[in-house]
Amino acid sequence: MANSNLPRRIIKETQxxxxxxxxxxxxxxxxxxxxxxxxMILGPxxxxxxxGVFKLELFLPEEYPMAAPKVRxxxxxxxxxxxKLGRICLDILKDKWSPALQIRTVLLSIQxxxxxxxxxDPLSExxxxxWKTNEAEAVETGELTAFLLALRHKKxxxxxxxxxxxxxxx
Amino acid sequence: xxxxxxxSSVVVPRNFRLLEELERGEKGIGDGSVSYGMDDSDDIYMxxxxxxxxxxxxxxxxxxxxxxxxxxxxxxxKLFCDKDYPEKPPSVRFHxxxxxxxxxxxxxxxxxxxxxxxxxxxxxxxxxxILTQLxxxxxxxxxxxxxxxxxxxxx
Numbered sequence: 001m002a003n004s005n006l007p008r009r010i011i012k013e014t015q016x017x018x019x020x021x022x023x024x025x026x027x028x029x030x031x032x033x034x035x036x037x038x039x040m041i042l043g044p045x046x047x048x049x050x051x052g053v054f055k056l057e058l059f060l061p062e063e064y065p066m067a068a069p070k071v072r073x074x075x076x077x078x079x080x081x082x083x084k085l086g087r088i089c090l091d092i093l094k095d096k097w098s099p100a101l102q103i104r105t106v107l108l109s110i111q112x113x114x115x116x117x118x119x120x121d122p123l124s125e126x127x128x129x130x131w132k133t134n135e136a137e138a139v140e141t142g143e144l145t146a147f148l149l150a151l152r153h154k155k156x157x158x159x160x161x162x163x164x165x166x167x168x169x170x
Numbered sequence: 171x172x173x174x175x176x177x178s179s180v181v182v183p184r185n186f187r188l189l190e191e192l193e194r195g196e197k198g199i200g201d202g203s204v205s206y207g208m209d210d211s212d213d214i215y216m217x218x219x220x221x222x223x224x225x226x227x228x229x230x231x232x233x234x235x236x237x238x239x240x241x242x243x244x245x246x247x248k249l250f251c252d253k254d255y256p257e258k259p260p261s262v263r264f265h266x267x268x269x270x271x272x273x274x275x276x277x278x279x280x281x282x283x284x285x286x287x288x289x290x291x292x293x294x295x296x297x298x299x300i301l302t303q304l305x306x307x308x309x310x311x312x313x314x315x316x317x318x319x320x321x322x323x324x325x
Contacts, residue, residue, distance in 0.1 A: 033181055036183045057186075070186050070189075072189070076214070085189070085214060
């Protein structure tokens, strides 16, 4: 079965994620598969994504923690290091992974990536170019995306995301 | 680690499984006799795919005189991976016209009842496996001599 023999480390990490969530981040394992997490990250304040609610999915492969978690955005996002399928270009998810890192640190790094896009290591060449040549305009585009997404979430509340969102805005 | 297997107890969820298949497809498989790619690079759920099969040369090296009618032909197929993939197989249909026992002659749909891999589907099977198996099927005794529609015609 999918959830038998779940390593102790994963159980510990999950408990802590649920009992002491990092600000602006929620992560909860799916019922059918304890290695598969529904993740929600709020757009950091003073970033172009402020006001946006971003849904992600995270999976701990069999080799975890010797291999990095797999993470991607399910919400469309305009960002130089995130491609159209939501795949994230972030060193700690690839060659800079270390078993000393955790789900929590990965999600905090992704949150930080929203505050500080890295146009020198782009997945999306067009957006990176846009960012480099006209940061103000790119920031505006990001803000617009976040705004539209926020509207959509308010209009179609689903699962725990709407709750989180409501708290964030009340 | 091979695609989809992930050991006995770890289940790779649908989306991450399809991302693995996408990356494998992008790198290119073997000698290129089968290949596949995603139709809509904006579809976050990665549902629609196009597969290509290059018709097999002949039945075997020993029987190299027995050629197939499919030799060198290029067949395009559509594969659709729904939300329940890979618990359930994708739906598969030929876009390029073909005369084959497991393919509906009107629609191009690969009939699961006549194509064992879809009937006896297992979670660890991939789109690559389907294409490879269909290619083998083209070279089987009941398919390799069937009269074929003109090349480059579509369902």
